[in-house]
Amino acid sequence: MIPITEAISLAESEIELEFVRASGPGGQNVNKVATAVQLRFDVAHSPSLPDEVRARVQQLAGSRLTSDGVLIIEAHRYRTQEQNRQDALQRLAALIRAASQPPKKRHKTKPTAAARERRLRAKRRHSDIKKNRRTAINADSD
Numbered sequence: 001m002i003p004i005t006e007a008i009s010l011a012e013s014e015i016e017l018e019f020v021r022a023s024g025p026g027g028q029n030v031n032k033v034a035t036a037v038q039l040r041f042d043v044a045h046s047p048s049l050p051d052e053v054r055a056r057v058q059q060l061a062g063s064r065l066t067s068d069g070v071l072i073i074e075a076h077r078y079r080t081q082e083q084n085r086q087d088a089l090q091r092l093a094a095l096i097r098a099a100s101q102p103p104k105k106r107h108k109t110k111p112t113a114a115a116r117e118r119r120l121r122a123k124r125r126h127s128d129i130k131k132n133r134r135t136a137i138n139a140d141s142d
Helices: 027-031 051-064 081-100 113-141
Strands: 015-020 036-042 070-075
Touching: 015 081, 036 081, 051 070, 051 081, 070 081
Parallel strands: none
Antiparallel strands: 015 036, 036 070
């Protein structure tokens, strides 16, 4: 089990890791060793995620989520397989942790009286500028 939060932990069988060749630094080694990690996690069918967390993970994942509901995280920041594997798992955990926090409720606010007054004053000023332009244009055409 991989602990994510106090209430959520993922079974290792839910996570699929595939090692592929990475681009970038590594010298000649980069052509021989598959150090990059492609982590796949089926968000849509995971029994470990509560429904509200699942929905928020799908929203946060964006383009990393396939149409089947599988989250794909690619890690190729490091030169070793193990470091990239840890990086991918940490990024998955961070995403689920972020999704497990319920969004803060928005409190409606009203503009202050001074702000309303400033807005109306600016509208009046702009209106006067446009009115003056109109009279200047009409005077030119005569």
